[in-house]
Every structure is written in C-alpha cells, then in structure tokens.
Amino acid sequence: MPGPRRIRLPEHTLEIVSDAGEGAQKAAVAFAQLCAKAGNGLWTVEIIPSEIRPPPHTTGSASGNRIRLAERSRVTNAGNRANVVLAFNEMALLSRLEANSLADDVLVLIDDQWATHEMEQYRRSYREVLDRFRSGAAKIIEVPLEKETLRHVEDAQRGKNMFAVGLLCALYSKDPNVLDEVIRGIFKDKTQQVVEVAVKLAAAGHQYGMAHLEECFEIPSSQSEVPKVAMNGNTALALGAISAGFELCSMYPITPATSASHSLSEIFEDFGGFVHQAEDEIAAIGVALGASYAGKTALTITSGPGMALKTEFQGLAVMTETPLVIVDVQRGGPSTGLPTKIEQSDLLHALYGAPGDAPKVVIAPSTVEECYYILSVARKIAEELRMLVIVLSDANLATGQQLFDRPDVSKTPPRPPLDLSPVPLGTLPYDWDPTTGLSQRLIPGQPGGMGVTTSLNHDRDGKACYDSERNERGHAMRSRKLATLQQSLKPPTVHGASEGDLLLVGWGSTRGAVEEAVDMARAEGLAVSSVHIQFLSPLPPGLKNIFRRFRRVTTVELNYSDDWSDPLITEENRRYGQLAWLLRAATLIDVDCFAKVPGRPYMPVEILDEIKRVLDVQPALAAPGPARAANEGVN
Amino acid sequence: MVSMLAEESLLEVCAIETHSLEDYEAEPPRWCKGCGDHGVLAALQRVLRKNNVDPENVVSVSGIGCSSRLPHYLKTYGFHGIHGRALPIATGVRLSRPELPVIVIMGDGDCFSIGGNHWLHAIRYNINAVVLVLDNEVYALTKMQASPTTPDGWKTNTTPRGTYLHPLNPLSAVMGMTNISFVAQTATWLPAHLDETIDKAWDHHGLSFVRILQRCPVFMPKAFGEGGLNFPVVFLEHADGIPIHPLLRKRGAVQAHDHRDINEAQRVAVTADPAPMGLVYQNPDVPAYEEIRWQRQDRPDHQTFLRRLEAEMDRYTVT
Numbered sequence: 001m002p003g004p005r006r007i008r009l010p011e012h013t014l015e016i017v018s019d020a021g022e023g024a025q026k027a028a029v030a031f032a033q034l035c036a037k038a039g040n041g042l043w044t045v046e047i048i049p050s051e052i053r054p055p056p057h058t059t060g061s062a063s064g065n066r067i068r069l070a071e072r073s074r075v076t077n078a079g080n081r082a083n084v085v086l087a088f089n090e091m092a093l094l095s096r097l098e099a100n101s102l103a104d105d106v107l108v109l110i111d112d113q114w115a116t117h118e119m120e121q122y123r124r125s126y127r128e129v130l131d132r133f134r135s136g137a138a139k140i141i142e143v144p145l146e147k148e149t150l151r152h153v154e155d156a157q158r159g160k161n162m163f164a165v166g167l168l169c170a171l172y173s174k175d176p177n178v179l180d181e182v183i184r185g186i187f188k189d190k191t192q193q194v195v196e197v198a199v200k201l202a203a204a205g206h207q208y209g210m211a212h213l214e215e216c217f218e219i220p221s222s223q224s225e226v227p228k229v230a231m232n233g234n235t236a237l238a239l240g241a242i243s244a245g246f247e248l249c250s251m252y253p254i255t256p257a258t259s260a261s262h263s264l265s266e267i268f269e270d271f272g273g274f275v276h277q278a279e280d281e282i283a284a285i286g287v288a289l290g291a292s293y294a295g296k297t298a299l300t301i302t303s304g305p306g307m308a309l310k311t312e313f314q315g316l317a318v319m320t321e322t323p324l325v326i327v328d329v330q331r332g333g334p335s336t337g338l339p340t341k342i343e344q345s346d347l348l349h350a351l352y353g354a355p356g357d358a359p360k361v362v363i364a365p366s367t368v369e370e371c372y373y374i375l376s377v378a379r380k381i382a383e384e385l386r387m388l389v390i391v392l393s394d395a396n397l398a399t400g401q402q403l404f405d406r407p408d409v410s411k412t413p414p415r416p417p418l419d420l421s422p423v424p425l426g427t428l429p430y431d432w433d434p435t436t437g438l439s440q441r442l443i444p445g446q447p448g449g450m451g452v453t454t455s456l457n458h459d460r461d462g463k464a465c466y467d468s469e470r471n472e473r474g475h476a477m478r479s480r481k482l483a484t485l486q487q488s489l490k491p492p493t494v495h496g497a498s499e500g501d502l503l504l505v506g507w508g509s510t511r512g513a514v515e516e517a518v519d520m521a522r523a524e525g526l527a528v529s530s531v532h533i534q535f536l537s538p539l540p541p542g543l544k545n546i547f548r549r550f551r552r553v554t555t556v557e558l559n560y561s562d563d564w565s566d567p568l569i570t571e572e573n574r575r576y577g578q579l580a581w582l583l584r585a586a587t588l589i590d591v592d593c594f595a596k597v598p599g600r601p602y603m604p605v606e607i608l609d610e611i612k613r614v615l616d617v618q619p620a621l622a623a624p625g626p627a628r629a630a631n632e633g634v635n
Numbered sequence: 636m637v638s639m640l641a642e643e644s645l646l647e648v649c650a651i652e653t654h655s656l657e658d659y660e661a662e663p664p665r666w667c668k669g670c671g672d673h674g675v676l677a678a679l680q681r682v683l684r685k686n687n688v689d690p691e692n693v694v695s696v697s698g699i700g701c702s703s704r705l706p707h708y709l710k711t712y713g714f715h716g717i718h719g720r721a722l723p724i725a726t727g728v729r730l731s732r733p734e735l736p737v738i739v740i741m742g743d744g745d746c747f748s749i750g751g752n753h754w755l756h757a758i759r760y761n762i763n764a765v766v767l768v769l770d771n772e773v774y775a776l777t778k779m780q781a782s783p784t785t786p787d788g789w790k791t792n793t794t795p796r797g798t799y800l801h802p803l804n805p806l807s808a809v810m811g812m813t814n815i816s817f818v819a820q821t822a823t824w825l826p827a828h829l830d831e832t833i834d835k836a837w838d839h840h841g842l843s844f845v846r847i848l849q850r851c852p853v854f855m856p857k858a859f860g861e862g863g864l865n866f867p868v869v870f871l872e873h874a875d876g877i878p879i880h881p882l883l884r885k886r887g888a889v890q891a892h893d894h895r896d897i898n899e900a901q902r903v904a905v906t907a908d909p910a911p912m913g914l915v916y917q918n919p920d921v922p923a924y925e926e927i928r929w930q931r932q933d934r935p936d937h938q939t940f941l942r943r944l945e946a947e948m949d950r951y952t953v954t
Contacts, residue, residue, distance in 0.1 A: 037954065239947060242947075283726075290725060290730075298731070315717075449691065451712070
C-alpha cells in the first residue's frame with residue numbers, strides 16, 4: 001500500500017471536538033501522549049463546556065482539545081489558528097469557527113453521517129456549515145466516522161473517539177504500535193474487553209487513514225538526552241506539593257482547581273499526606289491554617305469564588321503570621337463567570353482582597369513545569385517569612401498538557417521533623433527583627449512557648465493591644481517582610497533588546513505567546529521586547545529602569561480593560577488591566593494595557609497584531625478568512 | 636522499708652511533675668464581674684491540673700466573642716481566631732498533630748449562627764476535642780443583639796419589640812447529626828456540675844459537645860431565671876453519667892436517663908423546659924476523623940518516599 005503523501009512540517013496545531021461525553025477529550029489525551037512519546041514538543045488546551053451533558057449537537061456542547069505539536073521540544077503556548085480540525089458533528093465544528101480558532105486554510109475532518117442523517121434539520125445544518133467553509137480556503141475531508149465505528153461496536157458513541165485517534169495517527173504519520181501502547185495505558189483500569197475494542201478501533205482508524213488520505217503530515221521530533229514528562233498544570237501542582245514536603249491539602253471542590261486535588265487524593269496518603277475535603281471554602285482554608293499553626297505548613301487549592309470566601313482567613317493568616325499557601329487556579333469572573341475558561345482577573349483580589357492592610361506574597365507560574373516547582377518556592381517563603389503566599393495559576397495551565405524535562409526528584413530533601421525543643425518561658429512569639437520584620441515561629445508542643453495567637457492587634461509578646469504605637473509597629477513589621485523578600489529578588493530579564501519602541505509586560509501563562517509574538521515582530525524588524533513578571537507581590541526590582549528604555553510600555557493580560565474607543569471612556573475613567581494598574585502605581589510610568597477576556601489563551605498572532613497597532617504598522621491579518629466572514633455574518 | 640523509700644521517692648518525682656493551677660494561668664481575665672466565663676476558665680484549669688497535662692501540649696482554639704477571649708487567659712498554646720471559625724482551625728490542628736489535646740471555646744452566636752456549617756460538620760467528623768459553647772443567649776461583645784438562642788419575645792437592640800422566632804435548640808440539633816458521640820448540658824451557676832461535666836468531656840474519645848448555660852450580667856441579667864435562681868432544670872442521672880451532688884438535688888428534679896440510648900437521648904434533647912442537665916448522649920465507639928485518616932495514611936521513610944515519587948514521575952515520562 002503506497003499510503004498518503006507525506007508533508008514535513010516544523011509544527012502544527014489541531015483541534016479535536018465532539019459533543020460533550022463523546023470522548024474527544026480522551027482521544028486528544030491519547031493523541032497528545034502519542035506525540036509526546038514520539039518526542040514532539042506540545043502544549044494542549046482543553047475546550048470544555050461548563051455543563052456535564054449540555055444539549056447535544058449544539059455549539060455549546062462542543063468539547064475537546066487543542067493540541068500544538070512541534071519538532072522542537074519546547075512549545076511555550078497554544079499557538080495560532082488551528083491547521084486541522086477533526087469534528088464529530090458540524091455544530092462542534094461551527095463552535096470553533098465562531099471562536100475564531102481556525103486558520104483560513106484549515107483542513108477539516110468531519111463525520112459524514114450527518115449528510116444523510118434521518119433528521120432533516122441535521123442534514124440542513126451540516127450542509128450550511130460546510131458551505132461556509134467551502135466558500136473560503138478550507139479543505140474538507142468527510143470521514144465515515146460513525147459508520148466505520150459501527151462495524152466494530154454496537155454503540156458508536158462509545159468508540160468513535162478511538163477510531164478518530166487512529167485516523168489522526170495516520171494523518172500525522174505516527175507509529176500505530178505506539179498508539180496501541182498508549183491506549184492500553186490510558187484504559188489500564190478498564191476491562192480487557194474494553195481495552196481490546198479501543199485498540200481495534202484505533203487500528204481501524206489508522207488503516208482507514210492510510211487507505212483514504214491523499215496527504216499526511218510529518219512533524220519530526222528532536223530526540224533529547226534528558227527524559228521528558230508530559231502532564232497538565234494541576235497534576236504538576238499535585239506532584240509539586242508532594243516534593244515540596246506539604247503534608248496537608250485542604251480543599252473544597254471548585255472548577256478548574258479540583259483536578260489538582262484529584263491527582264493529590266489519588267496518591268497523597270502513600271507519601272504521608274492528606275487531602276481534606278472540607279465542608280466549604282472557608283473551612284478549607286481554616287483547616288489548612290490550623291495545620292500550619294500546629295507546625296505543618298499546609299496548602300489550600302481553590303479558584304476565584306473560593307478565594308472570595310477565604311478572604312477573612314487570609315487576613316487571619318497575615319495577622320497571626322501563620323505560614324500558609326493558597327493556590328488560586330483562576331477562571332473567568334466575576335461571580336460564577338466562566339468556570340472552565342481562563343482569565344487572569346484575580347490579581348488585584350489576591351493582592352488587596354482581604355480587608356485591612358494584609359501584605360502577602362503573590363507569585364504566578366507561567367508554564368506547567370513552573371507549576372511543579374513553584375510550590376517549593378511558595379513553601380519556603382511562607383515558612384521563612386511567616387507569610388501567606390498566594391500562587392496564581394489559571395485554567396489554561398490547569399488543563400493543558402505540556403512536555404518538560406523530568407524533574408530530578410532524587411535530591412528532594414527529607415521533611416525535617418518538627419522542632420519542639422524547649423524555649424525559655426516568656427519567649428516572645430513575635431520577636432520581630434526591627435529591620436526585616438522576621439521572627440521565629442513557636443509551635444504547640446514547645447515547652448516554654450505557651451501563649452495566645454490572636455487575630456487582634458498584638459505586640460511582640462503576642463498579647464492584644466489597642467494603642468496607636470503598637471498598632472503602627474505591628475503593621476510595619478508585617479509589611480517589612482515584603483521589603484525583605486523584595487531585596488532578595490533579581491530584576492527580570494528582558495526578552496529581546498534592552499531598549500526599543502515597545503515593551504510588553506506579562507505575567508502567568510501568557511508568557512509563551514507574548515515571547516513568540518515578540519520574536520515574530522523582531523523578525524519583521526520591529527523594536528519590541530518583553531518582560532515577564534513572576535513575583536507580583538513584592539514586584540521585582542529594576543522595573544522602572546527597564547521600562548524607561550522603551551518609548552511605550554504595555555501589559556498583555558487576560559483580564560478586562562476599557563477600550564479607548566469605547567463610548568464614554570476617557571483618560572479619567574478608563575479602567576486598566578490589573579497588572580497595568582499595579583505597574584502604573586508602582587512606577588509612575590504611563591503603562592498601557594492589552595487586556596481582554598476572550599475566555600481562551602491569546603494567540604501569538606493576536607499579540608503581534610496589537611504590537612503593530614500600537615506601532616502603527618499594517619496588521620498581519622488583513623484579509624478576512626472564513627472565520628472573520630462568519631463573525632461578520634453573525635453581526 | 637525499701638518499699639516505703641521507693642514510695643517516697645516516687646511521690647517526690649510525682650510532686651516535681653505535678654502541675655499546679657497557676658501553671659495554667661495567663662494574664663488576669665478581663666471579663667465583666669459576674670460573667671459565667673470566669674467559672675468556665677476556672678473549671679478548665681482544674682480539669683487540666685487534675686489530668687496533670689503539660690501546658691505546652693494543649694491547644695485551645697476560639698472564635699470571636701466575649702467567651703472567645705478565653706485562650707488569652709489560659710496558659711496553654713491558644714489560638715484566638717475569627718468569628719465562627721474555631722472548629723475548622725481545631726480540625727486542622729487535630730489532623731496535623733493528633734497527639735495534642737484540643738479545647739474549643741465558642742459562644743452561641745459564634746457556634747450556632749455564623750459558624751453553623753462548621754458546627755454540624757465538625758460533629759460529623761467527630762474530631763477528638765472538647766467543644767464548649769458558652770451560651771448566654773445574646774451577642775454581648777457587640778452589645779446585645781439577638782442570637783439564635785435568645786428566648787421568645789425578648790427585647791434586644793436588633794429586636795426592640797421582641798424576637799420573632801422560637802430559639803434554636805442546640806441539643807436537638809446535634810442529636811440529629813450523624814456521628815454525634817457526646818452531648819452534655821451544664822450551667823455556670825452549678826459549679827460542681829460544670830466541673831464534673833468538663834471532666835467527663837475531657838475523658839471522652841471523640842467530639843464532646845457541651846452547652847454551658849451562663850448569664851450575661853450586663854446585657855441579659857434576667858436570662859435563665861436571673862442566672863439560675865428561677866430556672867427549671869432536670870438533672871439526668873446514670874451510674875456512668877455526670878454525678879449529681881446532694882446539694883444539686885434541691886435545685887431541680889432528677890430523672891433517670893440512659894445516655895447510651897440514642898432514641899431516649901433525642902427525646903430528652905428536644906425537651907427544653909425544664910432544661911436537661913447532665914450527660915444527654917455518649918457513644919465512645921464512634922471513630923474520630925483524624926484517626927481514620929491517620930490509620931489509612933502511610934508514612935514512608937525518605938528512601939521509600941523518593942522511590943514512590945520516581946514511580947509517579949515514571950507515569951508521566953514519555954521519552
């Protein structure tokens with residue numbers, strides 16, 4: 001069999017979408033693992049509805065994954081518009097068009113059962129959606145997904161996804177034997193019969209692809225010496241919590257944070273830890289704080305609405321200087337907002353959400369790899385400074401799979417035993433160093449250290465007091481610790497030249513897209529650079545000096561800002577993106593922002609467009625493709 | 636002779652290691668004169684001394700309210716937290732350090748109102764802790780607002796024309812909770828009974844819920860028949876229950892009650908008038924949550940820990 005003609009490419013982005021419950025997620029996980037095993041770098045993003053079973057065959061039901069795979073092992077973001085989309089029905093396909101997620105010349109693979117479906121409504125919408133694609137540069141391949149699957153199983157709902165992943169295996173010239181191995185791994189807890197059917201369907205999909213596809217792609221891989229792991233950010237947080245030496249994670253279920261606790265619950269007891277599912281978000285942080293007070297630094301994992309409920313306890317942690325780590329896996333807000341989608345809107349809440357002056361450390365990982373390492377950093381800071389540390393992850397990191405160097409766990413230090421050695425009676429529980437604000441923590445069980453830890457204002461002896469002088473001192477000492485930490489931070493490095501026309505400033509998971517956009521812009525001769533901020537509180541030193549060397553500075557962040565062109569918006573009332581707000585206050589530089597709430601990660605080309613808009617250069621996406629045309633049609 | 640010497644030296648050792656009441660006294664309490672909180676503090680100190688507990692190995696946890704200042708005055712490790720949230724903090728302490736006995740002090744507003752969710756769930760967890768609710772039927776620290784247990788029709792600053800609802804019955808509420816393991820009621824105007832009740836609660840394995848009736852002399856001086864002078868009670872009597880001293884028998888009727896019978900306990904709990912005093916219910920066999928968790932947890936040595944972490948990494952290793 002000659003098979004399809006191979007086209008070699010350095011990278012590709014594809015999306016797999018089905019109705020919720022049809023298994024596109026599973027297919028994508030299998031395909032991502034297949035690519036990872038082959039040594040391709042990757043970054044995946046879940047496309048996920050907020051309901052478990054939304055009405056089928058609607059755009060709101062679309063569920064699946066976006067996968068960017070590349071020859072290079074380091075992929076830093078989810079990429080631009082997708083080159084390939086495999087859809088189980090036309091509404092799922094349409095949802096991606098409406099999300100402006102597909103390239104103009106996208107290759108569409110779609111189940112052809114709808115063309116001849118018994119329901120006229122489906123036949124019609126299938127025709128109409130495909131016609132929209134046909135009017136542009138898209139290429140369409142109709143695949144008998146349902147029909148072929150039914151040759152192997154009675155219920156195509158349970159198996160179409162495996163046929164699909166087999167087809168993708170052929171489309172991307174991957175080894176079907178490795179796919180076989182991947183599927184057996186994914187279904188290892190299922191019955192033998194289920195596994196065999198899955199494997200058979202994948203093989204059938206592969207054979208179908210080899211026999212019917214005219215062209216296929218090959219994304220070569222660069223084999224690395226260092227072993228690689230592939231996981232999502234929430235799994236990385238879970239494993240990171242274990243290697244950081246945490247012994248208690250107290251949580252309450254909330255999307256998109258919960259899967260971190262799932263991963264942790266599965267294994268934590270084997271490592272001498274607990275996941276405690278509390279009765280509510282307030283109790284979740286309360287239990288963590290109680291455990292930390294008792295000497296075992298604990299963490300709690302939540303998302304925006306849970307953060308809101310935890311604010312009073314945050315103040316308590318700050319006031320009592322109890323070390324504590326909160327992970328906030330941010331989602332769209334306010335209120336219930338967009339539970340499954342990314343936003344970076346909790347920054348100011350994390351910083352200033354608790355009433356009273358409550359100085360705390362806020363840090364944000366930018367990759368899945370950083371999700372793994374960041375809890376060790378958080379714990380160290382929390383304990384050494386007796387502080388509350390908030391880690392701001394997001395829905396994109398939480399569910400996206402990335403490939404990174406396998407962490408060397410052999411050097412993980414043992415958890416030190418609690419130091420319960422006696423202290424002289426009357427030892428001060430807040431023996432603040434007047435310069436740094438640091439003090440030694442006393443732990444229940446330490447003879448001589450008995451005393452009350454109170455939420456009231458207190459002095460060095462821990463006792464409640466209400467006078468001005470001692471109130472001022474308590475505030476100063478708690479605040480001073482941030483300055484102490486700030487002194488130990490390094491200025492961030494600039495990606496690109498250290499001076500130019502425009503500096504982009506980002507935080508969290510937008511880093512990869514920002515830097516890729518900067519690289520594209522620089523390749524076109526634009527004097528653009530970027531800076532990424534990992535410490536949001538305290539801010540790293542040197543920002544003002546870096547900013548001064550650029551004509552303009554603008555943040556790139558996934559939160560709301562008023563657009564200059566919006567009605568009523570003036571210099572006086574414009575609301576800026578949250579990092580911009582912070583940086584304007586911190587540097588007195590007129591920092592602008594590119595801050596939007598699309599509910600998905602930025603694509604590098606969007607940021608490139610913004611760069612060109614700011615620098616008044618012709619944008620890259622001049623010609624309207626099918627996606628744009630469709631949007632205009634809707635409007 | 637030898638045995639006498641041994642006994643003497645043993646006594647000497649014991650004398651050295653025996654704690655005095657002063658060992659549990661921190662700064663002088665700043666509660667109002669005549670407040671029942673004084674009596675609870677003294678009773679707790681007596682129980683700790685009786686059990687000769689090292690002060691550094693006890694954690695008292697409280698919320699916010701007059702009674703929640705108690706950890707300031709008890710010289711153990713203490714955590715004076717935030718309103719309604721003493722129980723989650725206590726749960727965290729128990730989960731991470733099950734070797735430390737925990738005493739939780741709350742008021743009626745603190746426990747039954749703002750902390751209601753934690754109250755019910757803590758009972759279901761059945762953490763091993765002494766949980767005392769100092770119930771004066773009013774918010775006192777904020778100056779006289781109605782609490783869930785304020786009696787019918789009583790005037791407070793938020794109900795100047797009288798309360799609207801029947802008061803909450805905390806005993807019947809807890810007696811309806813799964814995993815309830817210890818319920819007792821006592822009052823600060825019955826100091827001997829209070830002592831015996833806290834003693835019993837200390838000895839119980841599991842969450843011992845004790846409602847302590849006490850009058851606020853400033854904002855609710857007429858509560859509980861002016862502090863027990865004219866307050867109908869019935870003492871619950873059982874060989875294993877709270878002992879009823881002879882003098883107490885003059886202050887109320889005595890009723891035989893089997894605190895091991897949950898149905899009988901529920902019946903007693905719903906009867907608020909006369910107020911049942913004594914051990915309403917006890918089941919020492921309900922497992923404590925933190926012990927269930929510790930039993931299921933493996934505590935590997937460092938080498939095993941590392942091997943397991945490597946194995947987890949293997950699961951995600953692709954090349």
